Amino acid sequence: MNSRLVVVLRALAYVVVALVLVGIVFELMGFSSLLMFRSIAEGAFLSKSALLGSLRWAVPLFLSALGVLIAFRAGFFNVGTQGQFYLGAIGAATAVHWLDGAPAFIVVPAALIAGAAGGALWAFWPGLLRVRSGTDEVLTTLMANFIAGLFLIYVTSGPLKDPTGTGELSASKPVAAAYRISTSSGLSPLIIAIAVASAVLVWVLMNRTAFGVLSGLAGRNPVMVTWQGARLSRLGLAAFLLSGLFAGLAGAVEFMGPSGRLVSGFMPAHGFTAILIALVGGLSVVGVVGSSLFFGGLASASLYLPIIAGLPSAAIDVINAAIALFITARTGPRLRFLSRFRRKEAQS
Numbered sequence: 001m002n003s004r005l006v007v008v009l010r011a012l013a014y015v016v017v018a019l020v021l022v023g024i025v026f027e028l029m030g031f032s033s034l035l036m037f038r039s040i041a042e043g044a045f046l047s048k049s050a051l052l053g054s055l056r057w058a059v060p061l062f063l064s065a066l067g068v069l070i071a072f073r074a075g076f077f078n079v080g081t082q083g084q085f086y087l088g089a090i091g092a093a094t095a096v097h098w099l100d101g102a103p104a105f106i107v108v109p110a111a112l113i114a115g116a117a118g119g120a121l122w123a124f125w126p127g128l129l130r131v132r133s134g135t136d137e138v139l140t141t142l143m144a145n146f147i148a149g150l151f152l153i154y155v156t157s158g159p160l161k162d163p164t165g166t167g168e169l170s171a172s173k174p175v176a177a178a179y180r181i182s183t184s185s186g187l188s189p190l191i192i193a194i195a196v197a198s199a200v201l202v203w204v205l206m207n208r209t210a211f212g213v214l215s216g217l218a219g220r221n222p223v224m225v226t227w228q229g230a231r232l233s234r235l236g237l238a239a240f241l242l243s244g245l246f247a248g249l250a251g252a253v254e255f256m257g258p259s260g261r262l263v264s265g266f267m268p269a270h271g272f273t274a275i276l277i278a279l280v281g282g283l284s285v286v287g288v289v290g291s292s293l294f295f296g297g298l299a300s301a302s303l304y305l306p307i308i309a310g311l312p313s314a315a316i317d318v319i320n321a322a323i324a325l326f327i328t329a330r331t332g333p334r335l336r337f338l339s340r341f342r343r344k345e346a347q348s
Contacts, residue, residue, distance in 0.1 A: 007282035008290075014326035015280060015294075022322050026311065035309035043304030044297025053303075056186030056258060058296025059195050060085075060250040060267075064274035065281065065288045066202045067119075067246030073206060073283050074215035074239035075222055080126060080141025082271025083148030084119035084244040088251025090152060091118025093160055093172055093262045096179055104178045111179070112194075112252050119248015120241045122148060127240025131233035137240075145271065153264040160262060172262035179256060186258035194253060198246065203285040205242075215239055219283075247274070273299075273320060279327045295320070 023033030044054050064081050071078035092115035099107045126140035155161075157170035164173075182188035206212035218225045218235055225232055250270075255262060277295050281287030298320070302313040309315075 005282075008280075008284065008287045011280045011282055011287075011291075011327060015323050018322035018326050019319065022315075022319050025318075026315070031311055032309060036305065036311060036315070039304040039308035039311075040298065040301040042308065043301030050297075050300060052185060052187060053300035054293060054297040056296070057299035058292040059186065059191055060254045061270065061274055061277055061295055061299075062195055062288060062292035063198055063250035063253065064247045064270065065277040065292060066198055066285070067123075067243035067250075068275050068278035069281070069283050069285070069288055070202065070206070070215070070246070071239045071243035072278060073212075073219045074235055075219035076127070076130065076236050076239050076243075077138050078123060078126070078141050078240060078243045079138055079275060080123060080144045080148075080244075080271070081247045081274045082268070083141070083145040084122045084247035085251040085254075085267070085270050085274075086148040086152045087118040087122040087244075088115035088248025089118075089255040089259075089262055090155055090160075090251075091115045091248060092252035092255045093155070096175060096256070097160060097172075100176070107179050108181060108190075108256070111256055112249065115252020115255070116245045116249040119251060120245040122248070123240045123244025124237075127237045130240070131236045149265065149268075152262070156262050156264045162261070170264045174261045175256055180260060181253070182257040184258050184260070188257070191253060191257055194249070198249070199285055199289065202246075206285065211235070211238065247271070250274075269317065269320070272324075276320060276324055276327065280323065 019037075023036060026036055027033045043050055045051060064085055067084070068078065068081055092111040095111040095114035096107060099110055122144060123141075126135075126137050126144055129135040129140055130137040153170065156172055160172040162171055162173040181190045206216065214225060214228075214230050215235055217228075218230075218232060222232060225235070254267070259266060273295055277291045278288055280294075281289070281291040298316050302316040305311040305313055305315050
């Protein structure tokens with residue numbers, strides 16, 4: 001059996017175990033686990049509206065998870081997806097603000113490019129610190145998430161603030177209808193085309209190019225890559241940039257699509273879920289497609305939990321956390337091996 005398929009099937013087994021465990025916990029708390037599973041099924045997959053809702057949440061998660069896949073396959077743990085997602089949305093909002101009044105065929109591509117560039121630049125400096133000084137990228141990308149969250153609050157309450165807005169929530173002006181790439185449904189031919197093109201591009205990059213072969217080798221055995229004469233630093237920096245690019249693109253799509261405006265602190269668990277999706281998908285493009293649909297379905301089902309099972313929508317976060325617990329336990333030995341290698345590399 002294909003080794004990548006084995007990895008995906010093993011991850012799915014962990015997901016099932018996590019779901020059963022959460023069901024038992026909720027039963028002990030007085031809720032019905034059967035109703036919980038029913039609400040997830042009905043909210044995610046058992047009707048046309050549920051399927052559309054699942055796709056709406058799956059697309060931005062999928063784009064960010066592609067970025068996570070690239071970095072993790074290269075052995076670099078970019079956990080700053082949330083911050084890169086925010087910078088992508090801010091980049092797109094800035095482009096729309098500056099080009100307001102220009103034709104849509106100029107503004108839309110410019111905003112998408114600005115979003116991708118914003119995410120890539122936000123991933124660049126942790127990557128540079130990592131390859132130049134051996135700084136732990138887990139710490140720097142985590143810190144970058146907090147800085148990006150504060151920067152988002154600043155721009156939505158300052159330079160990009162909607163002057164007509166009221167209330168405590170700071171937000172930018174809504175994107176003009178001419179520049180929106182979807183309605184609140186989050187689906188349109190352009191968004192689907194972006195997702196499909198990104199999937200094809202990343203698959204070709206990781207499976208048919210020297211970068212993909214070397215980065216895959218670096219993730220499994222970085223010692224061998226250095227013996228082959230490859231520059232691990234260049235490989236890592238490229239992986240960080242590409243990883244941030246896709247997270248930034250996800251932010252731009254979310255801003256110009258279903259959200260339609262910047263709001264401080266929006267989608268706070270996006271980056272965490274994207275990491276989960278990449279790990280559950282076995283760091284393969286096909287696996288990430290399937291896991292994105294599953295986690296998109298969970299997000300869509302969060303609206304059904306209070307209605308059918310009497311559970312709060314936040315119960316989905318508990319499910320995600322349980323899945324994360326099992327998945328990270330599985331990848332722990334690999335993380336420790338790479339950390340030991342990097343310490344030796346930094347000391348040499």
